[in-house]
Amino acid sequence: MATTLFDKVWDSHVVRHVQDGPDVFFIDRHFIHEVTSPVAFLGLESRGNSVLYPERTFATADHNTPTINQHLPVEDALSANQLNALERNAKKHGISHWGLGDVNNGIVHVVGPENGITLPGATIVCGDSHTSTHGAFGAIAFGIGTSEVEMVLSTQCIMQSKPKAMRINVNGKLGLGVTPKDVALYIISKQTTSGATGYFVEYAGDVFEDMTMEGRMTVCNLSIEMGARGGMIAPDQKTYDYIAGRAQTPKGNDWDKAMEYWNTLSTDEGAVFDVEFNYDAADIEPMITYGTNPGMGMGVTKDIPTAESLKGGVETYKKSLGYMDFQEGDSMIGKEIDFVFLGSCTNGRIEDFRAFCSVVKGRKKADHVTAWLVPGSHKVVDQIKEEGLDAIITAAGFVLREPGCSACLAMNDDKIPAGKLSVSTSNRNFEGRQGPGSRTLLASPLVAAASAVEGVVTDPRTILTANA
Amino acid sequence: MAYDKFEVLTSTAYPLPIENVDTDQIIPARFLKATERVDFDINFFRDWRFNADGTPKADFPLNKDIYAGSKILVGGRNFGSGSSREHAAWSVYDFGLRCVISSEFADIFKNNCLNVGVLPVQVSAEFADKLFVAIQANPKAEIKVDLPNQSVTLVATGESESFDINLYKKDNMLNGFDDIDYLKNIQGEITEFAGKRPF
Numbered sequence: 001m002a003t004t005l006f007d008k009v010w011d012s013h014v015v016r017h018v019q020d021g022p023d024v025f026f027i028d029r030h031f032i033h034e035v036t037s038p039v040a041f042l043g044l045e046s047r048g049n050s051v052l053y054p055e056r057t058f059a060t061a062d063h064n065t066p067t068i069n070q071h072l073p074v075e076d077a078l079s080a081n082q083l084n085a086l087e088r089n090a091k092k093h094g095i096s097h098w099g100l101g102d103v104n105n106g107i108v109h110v111v112g113p114e115n116g117i118t119l120p121g122a123t124i125v126c127g128d129s130h131t132s133t134h135g136a137f138g139a140i141a142f143g144i145g146t147s148e149v150e151m152v153l154s155t156q157c158i159m160q161s162k163p164k165a166m167r168i169n170v171n172g173k174l175g176l177g178v179t180p181k182d183v184a185l186y187i188i189s190k191q192t193t194s195g196a197t198g199y200f201v202e203y204a205g206d207v208f209e210d211m212t213m214e215g216r217m218t219v220c221n222l223s224i225e226m227g228a229r230g231g232m233i234a235p236d237q238k239t240y241d242y243i244a245g246r247a248q249t250p251k252g253n254d255w256d257k258a259m260e261y262w263n264t265l266s267t268d269e270g271a272v273f274d275v276e277f278n279y280d281a282a283d284i285e286p287m288i289t290y291g292t293n294p295g296m297g298m299g300v301t302k303d304i305p306t307a308e309s310l311k312g313g314v315e316t317y318k319k320s321l322g323y324m325d326f327q328e329g330d331s332m333i334g335k336e337i338d339f340v341f342l343g344s345c346t347n348g349r350i351e352d353f354r355a356f357c358s359v360v361k362g363r364k365k366a367d368h369v370t371a372w373l374v375p376g377s378h379k380v381v382d383q384i385k386e387e388g389l390d391a392i393i394t395a396a397g398f399v400l401r402e403p404g405c406s407a408c409l410a411m412n413d414d415k416i417p418a419g420k421l422s423v424s425t426s427n428r429n430f431e432g433r434q435g436p437g438s439r440t441l442l443a444s445p446l447v448a449a450a451s452a453v454e455g456v457v458t459d460p461r462t463i464l465t466a467n468a
Numbered sequence: 469m470a471y472d473k474f475e476v477l478t479s480t481a482y483p484l485p486i487e488n489v490d491t492d493q494i495i496p497a498r499f500l501k502a503t504e505r506v507d508f509d510i511n512f513f514r515d516w517r518f519n520a521d522g523t524p525k526a527d528f529p530l531n532k533d534i535y536a537g538s539k540i541l542v543g544g545r546n547f548g549s550g551s552s553r554e555h556a557a558w559s560v561y562d563f564g565l566r567c568v569i570s571s572e573f574a575d576i577f578k579n580n581c582l583n584v585g586v587l588p589v590q591v592s593a594e595f596a597d598k599l600f601v602a603i604q605a606n607p608k609a610e611i612k613v614d615l616p617n618q619s620v621t622l623v624a625t626g627e628s629e630s631f632d633i634n635l636y637k638k639d640n641m642l643n644g645f646d647d648i649d650y651l652k653n654i655q656g657e658i659t660e661f662a663g664k665r666p667f
Contacts, residue, residue, distance in 0.1 A: 015661045016654070021636025024654065026661055036553065038503035047648065052655070053662065064501065078501035085503045119667060129552040129576060143576055145554035147583035147646070155651040157658055161634065163575070193488055194546035197575060227549065229575050250667055261666055293488050293549070316487040316544065409497040409551075418520070430492040430550060432515050 002268035005234050006165050006200050009140045009265070013123045015157060022159040028122040030057040030152045031108045032095070034064060034082040035411070036127030040149035041089040049154040054094040056156060058117055059086055061099050062107045064411040067374050067401040070100050079412065093153075106377020106403040109133040109221065109345035113213070114379050116246025120235035120262045125152060130345045130427060132223040135232035136216035137239055138265045140200070142230040163229050164198055164274040167267075169205040172281030177461040179355060180215030181347060181425065181444035183207060184222040185287035185297040187279065193295035197227030199274070202267060207281050208233050213242040214351040221346045222427055225294035234266040286460055288332050289429050289442040291320040296429075300447060300459050304330045323431050324439050325419075332441070332457045339422035340371040340452040341434070342445055344408040347425035348376030350383045352445040357392045359449035359463050365397035366455030372414055373398055374406040396453070410435045423451045471585025473644040477567055478612040478623065481540035482529050483603045489543055490550035491577060495559045497551075508555055509562035530563075534607040542599045542611075543570040548577025557584045567613050569620065571596040582637050583646065589613060589620055595629045598622065615641060 003011075015024040032040075037059070044051070051057065064079040074080040083099065090097035098104040104111055109130055112118045120138035125131060129143035148158045168187060201223050208216060216233050223231030240262070243249045250258045285299030298305070304321070306328040307314045321328065342348075342356050353375065365371055373393060375381045381403065384390050393400055407414040408426035410433070416422045418437025425448050429440035443451070446460035453463075499511035517528050524531045541560070547570040548556065557580035560568060566586060571593040573581075581588045591599075602609045602622050610623040615638065621628040633641075640646060651658070 015658055018636050018650075021634045024651065024658070026658070026665070028665060028667065035500050039505045039554075042504060043648075049648075049652070052659075076501075082501055082503055122667070127552060127554075129550065131552075143552035145552055145557065145576060145580035145583060147554060147580070147648075151648055151651055154648060155655060155658055156662060157651050159636075159647045159650065160579075193549060194572060194574070197546070197572060224550075227546070227574060254667070258666055293490065313487050313545075315485075319486065409492075411497045411500065428490075428492065428550060430490045432496055433492050436496070436498075436515055436520065 002271040004165050004271045004273065005138065005202055005232060005265055005267045006140065009121050009123070010162055018159070022161040024157050025160045026123065026157055027125050027152050028056065029117055029124045031112055031124070031126035031131070032057060032059045032086070032149065033108050033126070033128065034061050034086040036146050037089065037149055038082060038085040040146050040153060043150040044153050051093040051095065051153045053156050057095045057153065058112070059090040059095050059097040060105060060108050060111055061086055063405045063409065065100055065404040066412050067372070067404050067406045067414055070402045074100070076412070103378050106379065107345045107348060107405055110348055110376030110380065113137065113217065114246070114377060116243055116249035119243065119249065119258070120239060121265050125158065129224045130221050132228070132230040133217050133221040133345055135220035135223065135230050136213060137243070138232055138235035138262070140230060140232065143224065163200040166196055166199040166201045166228070167273040167276045168201055168203050168279070169277070170207040170279045170281055171205040172207065174207060174281050174284060177286050177446055177464050178284050179444040179446055180211055180218040182284055182287040184219045185289065185294065185442060186284045188222060188226045188294050189287070189297040190279065191226040191295070193225065193293040194227040196223070199228050201228045201231040203231055203233050204267070209236070212351060213238055214349045217349065218346055222294070225427060235262055286444060286447050288447060288457065290324065290326055290332060292323055292429055292431050294427065294429060294442060296320065297442065300332060300443070300457065304328055304332070333459060335421065335457045336455065337369060337423050337451055337457060338420040339416050340369055340448050341374070341407040341422055341424040341426060342448055343372070343374030343376065343406055344426035345376065345405070346427045347445050348374060348380065350380050352425065353380070353384050353389055354387070355445040356449040357389045359446055359460055360396040360398065360453055361392045363396055363453040365452050369452050369455055371398050371452050372401060372407055374401045375403050377403050407434050409433060423448045423457065471561070471644055474566060474585065474587055474615055474641045476612065476614045476616070477539055478610055479539040480535060480608055481542045481569070481599070481603060481611050482535045482538050483600055484529055484541060484543045485600045487544040488546045488549055491548055491553050491556040492550055494548065494556040495553065500553060500555050505558055507562065508559040509564070512559040512563045537564070539565055540567045540569060540611055540613065541565050542596065542603065543568055545570060545572045545593065547573050549574040552576045554580045554584065557581045557586055560586050569596065569599065569611070582641070585641070585644070587613065587615065587641060589631045591620060591629050591631060598627060
């Protein structure tokens with residue numbers, strides 16, 4: 001029978017199916033960080049359990065870490081306490097730990113793939129909803145709660161009902177200035193913030209085949225923003241080239257053996273999805289959001305839709321625009337901005353910094369804009385320096401910070417002040433997400449860069465065309 | 469036993485007829501810094517319940533005396549979207565709620581609720597509207613959530629709707645069991661499975 005990529009990976013990880021209940025689902029790789037793991041370890045210890053397979057869990061500090069002066073003790077006592085708890089728990093249970101300052105440290109969804117922990121056909125979970133990122137490699141990867149973190153620590157399994165399968169095909173060629181982030185924001189604007197709830201998505205078609213691994217990670221990362229548990233893309237030569245030779249990828253015979261399995265990882269011709277959508281690459285513009293969920297996005301040159309043009313939800317829509325202090329029918333282009341954030345597990349990789357630099361090179365940051373450029377990991381920092389991007393960044397009046405989740409969720413000091421407008425390459429524009437009262441416009445690194453130099457929301461194509 | 473058993477709950481309810489309530493609203497990230505699970509009710513809906521100076525916002529439903537003590541929250545469609553933080557479900561529980569009713573839940577939040585002893589009850593959009601209208605007409609309107617019979621009823625009128633829950637999770641809620649008890653019982657089967665994994 002013709003089966004989907006999702007079915008193949010899911011079904012091969014079912015230890016047993018509970019009658020009238022979920023599957024006992026085996027987890028190959030488990031990432032933990034300082035915020036959602038401490039209570040799981042408390043639970044584990046209070047029950048007298050131990051970590052069943054410590055070599056399958058990987059700890060990295062990222063969510064509340066400072067992005068300056070990481071060589072100094074962490075000032076915030078509560079953050080320091082969580083970071084210490086992560087280190088202590090990892091050490092006690094024999095789990096590898098990449099704390100602040102470690103060469104492998106960085107955002108969990110950046111360092112996993114960098115170190116070859118993320119593999120095709122694997123099941124990967126983490127107490128973080130953007131775990132969907134790892135689906136870029138043909139893995140089934142999704143976020144879990146802390147109770148489930150404890151389950152994985154003590155049994156390497158969780159109890160999960162199998163989601164339904166959705167396929168999203170995007171064919172054609174992307175236009176100038178249209179990045180993977182725009183593809184994702186476009187899809188989410190069509191699906192809405194909850195349109196894929198209950199589904200696991202496979203992305204297919206020319207656009208994803210042509211995309212780099214970094215781009216695929218950006219797209220899969222954002223799957224959760226339309227309610228999907230995760231998203232995945234079938235592995236191909238690009239995937240194998242990316243993972244080959246990384247620290248923890250299989251080597252020699254193990255690689256050959258794994259490759260036999262990986263070669264089976266695609267959706268069979270004729271396999272049926274519960275639902276399927278087709279989009280045309282030519283319809284996608286550089287995107288920007290104008291509301292308080294990631295589904296409220298549009299082409300950057302468009303005007304904010306009127307409440308009447310929507311199907312229901314008028315009160316919620318008006319509340320959202322009220323929070324943003326925007327009016328129906330407003331143009332986004334030209335709105336004065338206060339902050340720019342480049343970074344996060346969505347857009348904190350080398351390609352994102354290359355894109356940002358392609359716009360700011362030879363230009364200057366607008367004086368009134370505060371910009372935080374936060375690489376996803378130390379390896380990204382090293383690559384930025386190796387490629388000389390740091391010189392471009394400095395010359396344009398920007399400063400490169402140290403790795404971490406930073407202003408994406410503002411658990412550390414990188415908080416956008418109340419009322420201020422931020423163009424952010426992160427993943428959520430929820431009320432107060434980047435700090436109490438902050439207002440977020442989600443966009444690509446190109447839109448962020450163009451807006452940073454102009455000081456107002458700007459279509460990056462105007463600059464890219466001038467560059468050409 | 470991780471939480472109290474859930475069988476039949478009859479209570480008034482807090483109405484929150486707003487769509488896409490995300491977990492950053494339920495509990496903002498800056499309150500996720502604890503290393504123990506205590507007192508998450510304090511910052512439940514922090515920025516919707518309180519002004520920046522800490523004074524309560526009088527018109528927010530969770531602050532209204534008329535609803536005080538309710539054990540049920542009726543939320544708008546797509547309740548609990550966004551972050552996987554279980555702290556959101558903890559804050560629901562710690563606030564004294566044992567049941568959230570909505571016409572749609574985000575997946576991770578729904579799982580987290582079930583794992584901490586909060587029953588997520590998904591009803592039709594029409595029935596959810598009926599509940600909001602009833603609460604607006606009478607803030608003391610009682611709702612009966614009957615887990616054994618998988619039904620939710622507006623007590624005053626008897627209007628009722630059934631809801632889905634898989635038998636395994638239902639059994640857990642009725643008995644206060646959790647998944648770890650189940651998984652530890654089949655550890656031999658799990659280790660045998662693990663031995664066959666290619667990596």
